[in-house]
Amino acid sequence: MKVDMRDAFFDQLVKAAYRDERIVFLTADHGASALKKFEEEMPDRYFNLGIAEQNMMGVAAGLAASGKIVFAYGIAPFVSLRVLEQLTIDIAAMRLPVNVVSVGAGFTYSTDGPTHHGLQDMSAVLTIPNMTVVNSSDPENTRHFVDRVIEAPGPYYIRIEKEKVESLPRADTKINWKEDGFSIIKDSQKRSILVLSTGILIHQLMEWVEELEVELGLKFTLVDSFRVKPLPDKLIKMFQEFNQVIVIEEGYVSGLAAQVLIKAAELNMQPASVELINLPERFYFEYDERPALLSRLKLKERITRICLGKR
């Protein structure tokens, strides 16, 4: 059954907030239908601060420094780029339990143009020490994030989606947060090509790798790297089992791709067999639906080209 990822996150958050009175919700005038319940049933812990994200992050820090667990919600560029200093200094430098909930990854707000595109938000917050960055790909891990960030408090940047999607068929059947931070979505017996991605693009990649297996006669393993920072060592060490690794994401190269290269260097691994497929670093003044924008970038064709070179 398809579930709106915001509903998955906020329904779980409302449940948690009933149990834990420390939880406080802040929004920069951004809503979601599932939030109504929080607002109506716990109005003393729900604050719409208006369109003032810098203040929202400062207030979040002050609340968190006073014993609250804070969720601060808004559109991706405005809860990252606009408040990068507040996230860095007020929140991360003091390791405060503030959870930034960001909606608008990639081309979520495709027709709104570069002001609203989420192509740089994750890259920006990945530069912040102490900040754990997670990226939702289905209702299951979206719900999971709520519980984990309350269990293990700290600063988190949590990307959620506004689309309705099915749960992913996780080959490893579980979401192992502490040890792995990733899920194997499709595991081929013959390990030839590893496709590593993050976020909702995983759903599209599931279709593409099935098609490419038929078209090219190759075997693919598909992995959802839902915790982008810190990337687990285990994930990068897994690269050695494959002839080819393709890292693909709906964002600039400074996102997951950069984290993969940094971690590979840390582990002293040769990244020679790693190919990166990212959105070219430019501003997208093109106004169309998300799938249409992505199709113009010919991501599947780029995977095909890499695979043909390896066949």
Added chain:
Amino acid sequence: MIYSPVPDHLCLEQKAKQLRVDVLDAIFKAGKGHIGGAFSIIEVLVTLYHGGGLRIDPDNPRWLERDRFILSKGHAGIALYATLADLGFFPKEELAKLNQGGLLGEHPDPQIPGVEVISGALGHGLSIAAGMALAAKMDLNSRAVYVLMGDGECYEGSVWEGAMFAAHHELKNLCCIVDRNGLITHGSTESFNRLEPFAEKWKAFGWNVIETDAHDVEKLTAIWEKFRAATSMSPTVVIAHSVKGKGISFMENNPKWHHGGVNQSEYELAIKELRS
């Protein structure tokens, strides 16, 4: 045990002189520092910390019921360090190691006992203080939150986001002090980008506004008492009219002394003035 001194204005003035000497010594040894903006806030700190304005316990810096103080104009950190050291939050010897590999750097951070938050990037403290004040209000706790900003800091738009929020949420337990010395690094606030009418701006944002001489310990002590007893639901801003470099004639009102070093002859002259 809560530190609750009886305000004695003469003693507070003497303490202010001593803290200026401590600040001067530290900056002289460090080679440079933000001396002008540190000297303009000494009486505010002395009346809050030594004069009973703040409910704190130097033996237990993390006491949960303490009032919170945020030095948002973090570049004046040495003034706060001298105050905290004098009260025994950490050994006074640390002052002599300012910026030389010890506990203390130019800008405060919460590893320093008595320091609540990191500061140095301007325009952050008011929103953090508002969050702390909101938490106290939600918890029905009587702790108060004080935040000290520079007047030049009020150019930051985030200050006014925080000001609007605090008034809307009736954070009567929040006291913002603005060090109105009228100078930014390169000259007068009014000649570059005017802040006036400053008090009216705060009033329009819904704050109780109190204007005072920032170096009059008697007036400041009375203001902290008045703030604590206020029945209005509005947050309070104290516009503290100060002299940058206060206490040393050749530094007073001279933007050159925003940041810099003190040479041997300047040091000797300054010490002589402070001890006169």
